Amino acid sequence: MRYRHVIDSCRAETIGDAGLDDVELEARLAGCAAGLTTLRRQQVDGSLPLLRLPARRDDLGELQTIAADWRRRFGRVVLLGTGGSSLGARALAALAPPGGPELIVLDNLDPDGFGAFASGQPLDRTGLLIVSKSGGTAETLSQALVCLPALQAAIGQAALSRQVLAVVEPGNSALRQLAAAYRLPVLAHDPGVGGRFSVLSLVGLLPALLLGLDAAKVRDGAAEVLDQALAATRPAEVPAAVGAALAVALAERRGIAEAVLLPYVGRLETFALWYCQLWAESLGKAGHGITPVRALGPVDQHSQLQLYLDGPANKLFTLITLPMRGSGPLVPEAEARRLGLDYLAGRRIGDLVAAMQRATAETLAKRGRPVRRIELERLDEATLGALLMHFMLETILAAHLLKIDPYDQPAVEEGKVLARCYLAQMAAVG
Amino acid sequence: MRYRHVIDSCRAETIGDAGLDDVELEARLAGCAAGLTTLRRQQVDGSLPLLRLPARRDDLGELQTIAADWRRRFGRVVLLGTGGSSLGARALAALAPPGGPELIVLDNLDPDGFGAFASGQPLDRTGLLIVSKSGGTAETLSQALVCLPALQAAIGQAALSRQVLAVVEPGNSALRQLAAAYRLPVLAHDPGVGGRFSVLSLVGLLPALLLGLDAAKVRDGAAEVLDQALAATRPAEVPAAVGAALAVALAERRGIAEAVLLPYVGRLETFALWYCQLWAESLGKAGHGITPVRALGPVDQHSQLQLYLDGPANKLFTLITLPMRGSGPLVPEAEARRLGLDYLAGRRIGDLVAAMQRATAETLAKRGRPVRRIELERLDEATLGALLMHFMLETILAAHLLKIDPYDQPAVEEGKVLARCYLAQMAAVG
Incomplete structure (x- = not known):
């Protein structure tokens, strides 16, 4: 796999009462087995063309x-x-x-x-x-x-x-x-x-x-994730199933109403926008829904972290990280020491970001906030394809657990009709 | 005033049980009176330099x-x-x-x-x-x-x-x-x-x-808002006090945990980012806090609106609008009619956006979601200065109602210390 899905701060054994016990998580994972079975069937019978896209090359x-x-x-x-x-x-x-x-x-x-x-x-x-x-x-x-x-x-x-x-x-x-x-x-x-x-x-x-x-590489990465998910014998082996089970269990059992996507990678800022539509429009129906919140590290440490650490405990945090140690420009050693900034001396910018992402994940966990991390090996077309497929599967499986249709958006039609009606009225008055 | 603060969809008489009754709103408005008194004193004694900035020209x-x-x-x-x-x-x-x-x-x-x-x-x-x-x-x-x-x-x-x-x-x-x-x-x-x-x-x-x-015009606009707020005899006359009372009453009485800022003005996208820091870092402490969510119209009608209309009723919506009718490029009439798009024919892009923002506000209200609108007269330096001051006052007054200090951010220090510690460890291992 091109990424590791790590959930060490979502269980009761790590973060206390705010976390899930094994029974709660297992119940949702078991529910994902049925969701995965449906996906397998849909791939075979072609009724969900999304599942055939990763392997296509003819187009x-x-x-x-x-x-x-x-x-x-x-x-x-x-x-x-x-x-x-x-x-x-x-x-x-x-x-x-x-x-x-x-x-x-x-x-x-x-x-x-x-x-x-x-x-x-x-x-x-x-x-x-x-x-x-x-x-x-x-x-x-x-x-x-x-x-x-x-x-x-x-x-x-x-x-x-x-x-x-x-x-x-x-x-x-x-x-x-x-x-x-x-x-x-x-x-x-x-x-x-x-x-x-x-x-x-x-x-x-x-x-x-x-x-x-x-x-083709985007699809390669997506195909790997899809193939692994559909071939797995247990949902616990499927990162998207684990993610869906976590999100739904935390929402239903712990009142976690917001899903904060916090990449520590500047180039994933627009990925977070894509995710926000996917998650909001697929799951936000019939009173269900977990509000997606897009953030970016480290910059939002100076904007949202205070709320995340000390505000209501109603958020699941998904950090996306890259191995950054040793990457990026060097902070000149002698100059940093002269300013008393020993902690920066001779470090690279990537070292700083790595230290910050680790500190944020651990500080959130220490405050009892559920955190999971998606650790990317690198950031290229295949990895992004893998991430895209991961979150599409996670969304579909979460919808399955919530017993809602992830593919429709029935509520937005009313506003469209109303907007056309107001436009017609404008036309009438001039 | 350079803007109108309209709250027609937050009261029980408009949106039913999800809305506030007069007693709930009045109680918070009365609380704002004390907050405004504090601000008046701070302006006079100079203990909150922010309040002296709008009138300054010497710098x-x-x-x-x-x-x-x-x-x-x-x-x-x-x-x-x-x-x-x-x-x-x-x-x-x-x-x-x-x-x-x-x-x-x-x-x-x-x-x-x-x-x-x-x-x-x-x-x-x-x-x-x-x-x-x-x-x-x-x-x-x-x-x-x-x-x-x-x-x-x-x-x-x-x-x-x-x-x-x-x-x-x-x-x-x-x-x-x-x-x-x-x-x-x-x-x-x-x-x-x-x-x-x-x-x-x-x-x-x-x-x-x-x-x-x-x-100077940015400060002019801010000064008008500040002067009006501090001169008012009743909090109900102060838009920022009404906004703070609404947000806090809805949070405490109706479980409204998210504040969605939804400008229908592309140029206010970065303003929403500024607002998210102000609101999150000032109010997110001691378990309090209302998650700021930045959105943008009309584009987020195709991303977030399904969740907003049909998901959990846990959001207060703040629309920011400009008078847009008759502005922007024209949709050619004959061509639109030829395509069967009569509702677009001869309309300007601003007409469409105006119709969409109105439809969104009304659709949300019909679903019982609290909505307020900030109607700007135009968008220039003075109006933006007014908006900036409005939201700073609203945030300070909300903190006053919640009995928290809006000016500190105590929780983020721990992560900074931890990050430095990890950097030091990296240095030790090479």
Whole structure:
């Protein structure tokens, strides 16, 4: 495995009454056995296409060809897409090697938010990727309706067809029609892969390839985690099952209502955003749900740690760490000593971060707060693929334990209808 | 006032049992009267220097001179500082007009995080601002010990003294000694203004001036809010007191454990980060604390809204809105109609965001979730100053109601000691 899942501060034997006893944890782990059985069946019968993605390679050739062409022609790529249509790309983009095109993600609709499109690189060096699974996302469509005429006017229709690409599921939709009207090529979003589970499909991997990442390695890492989970004979051997059991048992038995994701790795800041959607939208229903809170170490030691240590004991902490000892720039020894900073003298920045992450984990545990750690071997495409699959499985298994459907989001429809109604009223009054 | 504080969905008469009755709210409002009396006394006797900052102008001349000089000489400014030493600057920086220097904030220690310093603009066009109130922050000191020799080697000692500035409180400290060793000018951080309350001091305003913002206007906006609060005869007239009373009453009487800040304004994303430190570190102690959760509209409708609407009813929502109708690019009417998107036809992007924020507020209220709105007139320096002061007062008054000290952060010391101890052990083993 490319990571170790360590839970030494979640049991009663480590943190006292705030922790779980073996019976509580075992009960949830046993529940995960049924969840894993369902997943095994779904992989075999193909009813959950997500589970077939890691092993697929047949679809990567076309994406690689597009990416090679775009990388040669464009200095930047603008992505129109929100929620599951952009968060996976943002998580992967953090690993982009230098020298490739710049990725600009316009995921938030804002009247002031179009400056990034118009400024910077010239439009004839700009690729535009429009992603909406349903093809009916109001934010993405309105952005596209603003950007396409501007781009068409700047570069002409012939170039437009070669600089823009739409990703949308098959069947009629506004985005399909828009693509037809502007003669834009379209790639199919798999209708069986929900937005927040789509990072291993072209939705995440085409942007990754555009940035120069190895998409096959992302899937390799995901495949390892999936294969290990589905081959295991006991849920206790499956890190995602252990994580799901922990989170659900702590929520139900100890009132742990918040899941704090605290990577000590700057490049995982956008991964935490991706996780927050996955966890919130999949589990937040029917009164259930554990609020995902994204943090980042060490910086949030100076912002959130006081609350974490001394506030309500209602949080499960997931630290993500990298082996950092000996990495990064050196703090000059003589100068540090001259300032009385012996503890910094001759240390590398990675040594400091390593000491801080260890101190934070131990201080939280000493205060009786449940902590688990995900220790990465390194941070590359395969490891990120493994992390992505770990958290998708953990979320699905947690939903199974809570007896809820992780794949729908029924509550958000009402607000969409209401927003359209208010827009119609605005139109009526002028 | 530059904003309206609207609480129409927090009372039992609007959202049923999840809301507060008048007795519960009145009790906390009455408690705020004592808090406001304390603030009045502290302003008069000078014991809380924060309260004197909004009216000050005597200190701005020197900062303006430095800023004018740096803006002429530098294409970018790198800020080394974490927590309260950087979050205020990041909140203000979102309003920076185009054309000024780029601000790069290295607030998170990461072995891979120095690339932004070394690349981009040439070092002789780079200003370096090193901010640590105590002068002993390990992250900032180690970053400075890495960056200063590199900068000195690149530009020479004479230039170094003109390109670097340290901000630290008076008295001996490692940062003071470092500044002396490198002959760097030093500006004094007021020891009576805590980091997370320092945005209206030079800690926030020097970066703001460097970016071309009007610091006096930031203070004007803050002064209006402070003066109104301290002059009011009843707490119910003070938005910050109403907000504090709401948050504390909902926490104590309805189990509301999370405060979701949901601006529908892209440029307030970093303001939400600033707020999260203020609220978490000031109130998270002795088992108290309401977890701040930062969100952003409309994008988080596609990520967090499902949880907010259908998950546990343990959140207070604070929407921040701008009048957006009629602003932003136009969605072309004929094309939208051709796609069957009548609701978008001829609308501006601002219309959409306005409809979405209204729909979100109403949908949350219909589900019995407490919502308040802060309606800004516009977004400029004075409005942001007003918002900053609003939330500082709200936090102080909430702490008063909870009978805790908003100005300390006692729990984080233990982790710092432990981290130094681990670093020392690393040194011992090599």
